[in-house]
Amino acid sequence: MEKKILNFIEKYHMLQKEDKVIAGISGGADSICLLFVLLRLQEKIGFDVIAVHVNHGLRGETAKRDERFTETFCRERNVPCIVYHENVKEIAAQKKMSVEEAGRLVRRKAFEEVRIRYGGTKIALAHHQNDNAETMLLNLARGTGIRGLSGIRPVNGYMIRPLLGINRKEIEYYLKEHQLSYCEDETNAGDEYTRNRIRHQILPMLEEQVNRQAVRHMNETMEQLNQIRDYLEREIEEHCRCVVRQEEEGLLLLRDEWMQCDPVIQNGIIQKCLENLAGTGKDLVSVHVAAVAELFEKQSGRKRNLPYNICAxxxxxxxxxxxxxxxxxxxxxxxxxxPGITRLKDRNLRICCTIWEKDKNFSIEQIPQTPYTKWFDYDIIKNSLTVRTRQPEDVLGVNRQGGTQKLKSYFINEKIPAKSRERILLIAEGHQILWVVGYRMSSRYQISEHTKRIIEIKIMEDKKHGRDN
Known part of the structure; x- marks a missing residue:
């Protein structure tokens, strides 16, 4: 099975030499398998591992048992283990979300904090093929599109899932083969949660009464759908450049340009714009996309109210x-x-900066082509960086040979309204602009074959200091 996992890791370029992996470890079968396999592969690949355990404060003594077990398991194998204690039920009530959602939120927050604090390059999670199949069925039943049906991505930025190529039975057999004990979470045994009913009733029925390889076939389908999804997202991103215009008030979808697009691209553009404004895709579904699309046939002045206080x-x-x-x-x-997180409370935004070494397997295709995540050559930067609005002396690099253009000229050439220019955020080194956020980045700071260190700058809605979405 280790060979199968290693092949999966290599297929998706998950781990490289000198990576520092933050592994989420609950003490359950899946995460113990993940940690044990990572340690077995550690010498072969050459990376470091730090374990993170989150006690959700939900199961009393049982949760303490899981915590002690995880700490002991890690200590016996010389793995640093960092433990977080959270009151998930209280957080769920405060944020008006389910306990399951709140648990996921605190885990991701803990993993991210440890990653930033210790210079982690990857976060490894223990999802496997059965989890992926459950996600697909859950999304299908609730109503979804290609994104929901494509399941869990093996790699999503620095989040990796090395076990997505194997199923639950393979994990159980592996643990038994290596005489590894683990903790049982009693909340997974009941059927009060929808996901548990899919796990205990629907998936077993599919395997027993339809096809014993149902889980594997579903994962193969999701892999194909992920490829289609990636292609569509690239097409949507390309069309957004001519269909969507940044205005002071928000995002303007130009009717004539939108009408020339294929219906799939039309809907994708609307979905992307809504998600950019909301800062999340959660609870934004096809009915909201359709409501916006219908407005194109209405008279000027007509409005639609949408989730997250968005108005069309x-x-x-x-x-x-x-x-x-x-x-x-x-x-x-x-x-x-x-590295770290800078918060712009007045704008309800946070800016996450991460630095890592460019490895030998790096390719230009890895550079994200998204409007609010950019990679720059960190070796070129000599001074501190600021996020700010424009100043009279600002210039933008137009080529790597040192050619520049006044920022004011760039705004004029791009026909950006004067009233909008004062609000546009800039990432700057002195008066050299690295990034006109939402528009373009400087050629001067682009990654090249000579780049040794990369800085990723990601701008997101700050849910901690803003609205609880």
Whole structure:
């Protein structure tokens, strides 16, 4: 089985030499298998492992038992283990979400904190093929599109799932073969949660009465759907450049350009814009996309209210999407914490900066082509970076030979309205602009074959200090 996992890791380029892996370990069968396999592969590949255990405060003495077991398992194998204690039930009530969602939130927060604190390059999670099949069925039953049906990605940024190529039975057999004990979570045994009913009733019935390889076949289908999804997202991103225009109030979808797109691309553009404004894709479904699309056939002035306080308004050019609660302050200046997280409370945003060494397997295709995540050559940067609004002396690099253009000229050439320019965020080194956020990055700081270190700058909605979505 280890060979199978190693092949899966290599297929998706999950781990490289000198990676520092933050592994989420609950003490259950899946995570113990993950940690044990990582340790077995450690010498072969050459990476470090740090374990993170989150006590959710839900199961009393049983949770303490899991915590002690995980700490002992790690100590016996010389693995650093960092433990978090959270009151998930209280967090769920405060944020008006399910206990399951709150648990996922605190785990991801803990993993991210440890990654930043210890310079982690990867976060490894223990999802396997059965988890993926459950996710697919759950999304299918609730109503979804290609994204929901494509399941859990093996690699999502620095999040990796090395066990997605194997199923639960293989994990159990492996643990038994190596005489590894683990903790049983009694909450997984009952059927009060929807996912548990799929796990205990629907999937076994499919395997017993339809096809014994049902889980494997579902995962193969999800892999194909992921490829289709990646292609569509690239197409949607490309079409957004001519269909969507950044305005001071929000995002403007230009009707004439939108009407020339294929219906699949049309819906994808709307979905992408809504997610950009909301900062999440959760609870944004096809009915909301359809409500926006219908406005193209309505008279100017017609509106639709959508989740996350987003309002869609028909005007003469198309549809303006506005997040009504967004702060409208113009002045902004903060020095970026590198590596780390910088919060812009007035804008309800957080900026996450991460640095890592470029490895020998790096390819240009790995560079994200998304409007709010960019990679830069960190070796070129000599001074501190700031996030701010424009200043008169600002210039933008137009080539790697040192050619520049005044930022004001760039705004004029791009026909960005004067009233919008004061709000646009810039990532700057002095008066050299690395990134006109939402528009373009400087050629001067682009990654090249000579790059040794990469800095990723990601801008996201700050849910901690803003609205609880």
């Amino acid at each position: 308004e028909r005007n003469y050019e198309g549809i303006l999407l506005i997040k009504q609660t967004a702060e409208r302050q113009t002045e902004c200046r903060e020095e970026l914490i590198i």
